[in-house]
Amino acid sequence: MAAKKAIARSKSSDKTARGALPAKVRRDERDLLARLARGAVICAEGYVFELERRGYLQAEKLRVIGREKDLVPMNRAALKIARSVARKTGTLFAGDLCNTNIYDPADKSSIKEVERIFVEQVGWAVEAGVDYFVAETLGWAGEALMALDAIRKYSKVPAVVTFAMHREELTRDGLTPAEACQRLEAAGADVVGLNCIRGPATMMPLLKEIRKAVKCQLAALPVPYRTTPSQPSFMALTDTCCGNARAFPVGLDPFVCTREEISGFGREAFALGIRYLGVCCGAGPHHIRALAESLGRHPLASRYSADMSKHAFFGTDKKIRKIQTEYRDKA
Numbered sequence: 001m002a003a004k005k006a007i008a009r010s011k012s013s014d015k016t017a018r019g020a021l022p023a024k025v026r027r028d029e030r031d032l033l034a035r036l037a038r039g040a041v042i043c044a045e046g047y048v049f050e051l052e053r054r055g056y057l058q059a060e061k062l063r064v065i066g067r068e069k070d071l072v073p074m075n076r077a078a079l080k081i082a083r084s085v086a087r088k089t090g091t092l093f094a095g096d097l098c099n100t101n102i103y104d105p106a107d108k109s110s111i112k113e114v115e116r117i118f119v120e121q122v123g124w125a126v127e128a129g130v131d132y133f134v135a136e137t138l139g140w141a142g143e144a145l146m147a148l149d150a151i152r153k154y155s156k157v158p159a160v161v162t163f164a165m166h167r168e169e170l171t172r173d174g175l176t177p178a179e180a181c182q183r184l185e186a187a188g189a190d191v192v193g194l195n196c197i198r199g200p201a202t203m204m205p206l207l208k209e210i211r212k213a214v215k216c217q218l219a220a221l222p223v224p225y226r227t228t229p230s231q232p233s234f235m236a237l238t239d240t241c242c243g244n245a246r247a248f249p250v251g252l253d254p255f256v257c258t259r260e261e262i263s264g265f266g267r268e269a270f271a272l273g274i275r276y277l278g279v280c281c282g283a284g285p286h287h288i289r290a291l292a293e294s295l296g297r298h299p300l301a302s303r304y305s306a307d308m309s310k311h312a313f314f315g316t317d318k319k320i321r322k323i324q325t326e327y328r329d330k331a
């Protein structure tokens with residue numbers, strides 16, 4: 001588990017984002033559900049707090065790399081950093097729960113341990129004063145319901161719960177994502193949806209089914225890769241340049257989505273009524289910025305968005321010489 005921040009700017013906070021940021025954010029500005037009611041919440045995954053998505057703040061992964069003793073200090077430090085950034089910037093501060101990688105519905109001792117882990121993680125985050133929780137990248141509906149249960153029992157803040165759908169269009173316990181999200185909604189989740197594993201093209205059809213199945217707010221955070229119907233997850237992608245070897249995790253470069261593809265996804269998702277939006281593993285700051293801009297936002301980072309008006313060949317600025325602009329069709 002770790003902490004992450006979500007950029008969630010209303011019209012009023014857009015002003016503060018461009019000017020001096022308030023030292024203290026008003027309590028009502030820290031209400032996820034109120035912000036979702038006003039418009040989109042853009043999650044900063046892949047931006048500042050990628051800590052959890054790299055996975056090393058999770059007990060099982062720390063055990064695998066022999067750093068179990070760092071679990072508590074690393075989680076507390078991550079929460080402290082996230083809180084500090086969120087409070088300075090007027091963004092939301094979320095506590096994070098994710099797949100434990102030990103959940104096994106047939107093994108009672110694993111269920112007990114998952115419960116202990118989730119309760120412990122919720123406790124750290126509540127102590128740190130999170131504005132809401134994200135439970136994400138969950139492959140099992142049963143594990144997702146356990147994460148939600150811990151959030152509901154031990155905190156009073158909203159819960160966002162999202163599934164990671166692999167090649168199969170079913171959770172690992174055999175539910176469609178729509179059915180699984182219905183169960184989460186019935187169990188009290190405030191926001192349900194999908195994150196990770198699938199790119200925009202192969203996540204969108206599942207989101208449409210979920211939209212029809214639930215009434216609550218929806219979340220969508222695809223990976224920024226060109227997944228396809230025959231290779232719907234980024235772990236399934238193979239690269240023809242390299243003997244059709246699996247591209248995941250370090251050979252994914254040829255499959256990276258453009259800013260325009262992410263913008264298109266943002267617009268389509270928002271039109272479906274999906275308001276909690278982000279980009280998951282592999283996202284760069286430019287993807288998050290493109291997503292925000294696709295929804296009419298102008299975050300501070302928009303100052304870095306490409307300005308082609310002064311380009312040597314394609315620019316429209318009057319100062320660009322004619323000999324250059326006339327050459328643009330040959331450039």
Ligand SMILES: [Zn+2]
Nearest residue numbers: 196197280281
């Ligand atoms: Zn991810």
